[in-house]
Amino acid sequence: xxxxxxxxxxxxxxxxxxxxxxxxxxxxxxxxxxxxxxxxxxxxxxxxxxxxxxxxxxxxxxxxxxxxxxxxxxxxxxxxxxxxxxxxxxxxxxxxxxxxxxxxxxxxxxxxxxxxxxxxxxxxxxxxxxxxxxxxxxxxxxxxxxxxxxxxxxxxxxxxxxxxxxxxxxxxxxxxxxxxxxxxxxxxxxxxxxxxxxxxxxxxxxxxxxxxxxxxxxxxxxxxxxxxxxxxxxxxxxxxxxxxxxx
Amino acid sequence: xxxxxxxxxxxxxxxxxxxxxxxxxxxxxxxxxxxxxxxxxxxxxxxxxxxxxxxxxxxxxxxxxxxxxxxxxxxxxxxxxxxxxxxxxxxxxxxxxxxxxxxxxxxxxxxxxxxxxxxxxxxxxxxxxxxxxxxxxxxxxxxxxxxxxxxxxxxxxxxxxxxxxxxxxxxxxxxxxxxxxxxxxxxxxxxxxxxxxxxxxxxxxxxxxxxxxxxxxxxxxxxxxxxxxxxxxxxxxxxxxxxxxxxxxxxxxxxxxxxxxxxxxx
Numbered sequence: 475x476x477x478x479x480x481x482x483x484x485x486x487x488x489x490x491x492x493x494x495x496x497x498x499x500x501x502x503x504x505x506x507x508x509x510x511x512x513x514x515x516x517x518x519x520x521x522x523x524x525x526x527x528x529x530x531x532x533x534x535x536x537x538x539x540x541x542x543x544x545x546x547x548x549x550x551x552x553x554x555x556x557x558x559x560x561x562x563x564x565x566x567x568x569x570x571x572x573x574x575x576x577x578x579x580x581x582x583x584x585x586x587x588x589x590x591x592x593x594x595x596x597x598x599x600x601x602x603x604x605x606x607x608x609x610x611x612x613x614x615x616x617x618x619x620x621x622x623x624x625x626x627x628x629x630x631x632x633x634x635x636x637x638x639x640x641x642x643x644x645x646x647x648x649x650x651x652x653x654x655x656x657x658x659x660x661x662x663x664x665x666x667x668x669x670x671x672x673x674x675x676x677x678x679x680x681x682x683x684x685x686x687x688x689x690x691x692x693x694x695x696x697x698x699x700x701x702x703x704x705x706x707x708x709x710x711x712x713x714x715x716x717x718x719x720x721x
Numbered sequence: 722x723x724x725x726x727x728x729x730x731x732x733x734x735x736x737x738x739x740x741x742x743x744x745x746x747x748x749x750x751x752x753x754x755x756x757x758x759x760x761x762x763x764x765x766x767x768x769x770x771x772x773x774x775x776x777x778x779x780x781x782x783x784x785x786x787x788x789x790x791x792x793x794x795x796x797x798x799x800x801x802x803x804x805x806x807x808x809x810x811x812x813x814x815x816x817x818x819x820x821x822x823x824x825x826x827x828x829x830x831x832x833x834x835x836x837x838x839x840x841x842x843x844x845x846x847x848x849x850x851x852x853x854x855x856x857x858x859x860x861x862x863x864x865x866x867x868x869x870x871x872x873x874x875x876x877x878x879x880x881x882x883x884x885x886x887x888x889x890x891x892x893x894x895x896x897x898x899x900x901x902x903x904x905x906x907x908x909x910x911x912x913x914x915x916x917x918x919x920x921x922x923x924x925x926x927x928x929x930x931x932x933x934x935x936x937x938x939x940x941x942x943x944x945x946x947x948x949x950x951x952x953x954x955x956x957x958x959x960x961x962x963x964x965x966x967x968x969x970x971x972x973x974x975x976x977x978x979x980x981x982x983x984x985x986x987x
Contacts, residue, residue, distance in 0.1 A: 559886035571933035580876035581887040
């Protein structure tokens with residue numbers, strides 16, 4: 475581990491699900507925490523795939539992934555020591571009979587699994603009062619807090635969040651953004667989003683991603699029309715005045 | 722009304738095994754596999770019977786040994802990217818055609834000491850002490866293993882990727898669950914019968930999912946509904962001279978309908 479700063483290093487990473495259609499194309503990246511990193515990219519740009527590569531769930535065609543200086547390429551067990559994952563809400567099975575506390579407990583290693591530890595994690599995200607509520611009885615924002623608690627319970631210095639604002643109402647999004655900002659004071663948090671407005675001012679770095687890293691840097695240096703059009707295509711508009719629903 | 726202890730052991734033992742696995746089937750969305758397993762079990766049992774006559778050995782041991790590779794292969798194909806529909810269709814087609822061919826061969830070539838009908842319809846009332854011992858030998862470790870791996874399976878069911886990221890060996894659990902279901906389906910086929918086996922594997926979990934307010938209650942309710950339907954089904958079958966497997970199926974259905982009407986848990 476490189477000092478005490480959590481770090482992610484990606485070295486010439488390439489990945490394809492099948493054939494030669496590279497979803498991640500010879501990408502390199504080096505980021506160090508603590509802090510918040512916002513990853514922007516259109517649908518189908520490979521952000522979730524990139525997260526899975528970082529977590530060792532997918533094995534790349536070439537390249538390496540290092541978390542906190544340790545090579546975790548294609549090794550989810552080794553990666554799990556360093557990083558946790560908050561999935562997209564659409565992937566979470568809400569109909570499963572499970573309380574918030576149990577959802578958090580189930581992510582803990584057997585030797586650490588306890589209700590008290592789960593409650594601690596729920597407390598961290600302001601969801602302790604949801605401990606015994608069934609997942610199906612929660613709002614999107616509440617469920618997202620539980621899934622974040624599930625990732626935090628393991629105490630990893632790196633947390634990857636896959637579109638944490640998706641499927642949440644505007645007030646809920648602001649609450650999640652504030653929570654993430656607070657958590658990023660002591661952890662390296664990388665989140666992907668389609669709504670950069672919530673996290674730009676809170677981020678130390680922005681990564682623009684489309685089948686690979688197109689740009690990385692400070693928000694003021696990277697969040698620019700030409701760079702965004704490179705990733706998103708011509709459908710990026712600069713509008714002087716815009717309306718936001720904040721709740 | 723005479724109640725033989727062997728009947729009770731076989732019925733309740735089978736109920737315990739199926740009842741403990743059913744919530745895992747529900748959580749992991751393995752119903753496609755659980756529903757097709759009786760076909761594979763029937764093929765394995767029939768071939769096991771043939772091999773035990775020609776090569777010696779216990780027919781149940783042969784049946785279990787023959788049943789595991791196809792199940793493992795199905796999971797391997799799913800991990801390799803074959804769609805669930807395609808893989809299951811191939812699995813069922815192979816099992817159905819194979820079991821019909823095997824049963825025809827047995828019925829025309831071997832003087833059967835045990836009627837194959839007991840495997841198709843299920844007849845715990847024909848159980849001997851060796852059958853009862855087999856059920857206990859399967860049910861006890863099954864319940865223990867299901868309980869031991871329960872939270873990991875629920876974690877995978879909630880979201881497989883975050884479970885993998887937390888250190889759970891998801892693929893290993895896929896194989897473990899598939900092979901455990903296979904062993905149970907083959908070993909207990911005579912107790913519940915081919916016709917009703919997928920019902921006892923699927924319904925307890927479906928009932929519990931409607932009523933449970935927590936994961937722990939989910940497991941307990943599945944086990945309870947399975948045991949209750951086993952006991953009530955056996956009693957009903959003795960009282961009205963109905964096939965035990967049918968009676969168990971009817972009781973399970975009644976409990977499921979009651980859970981729908983109660984509308985609890987959601």
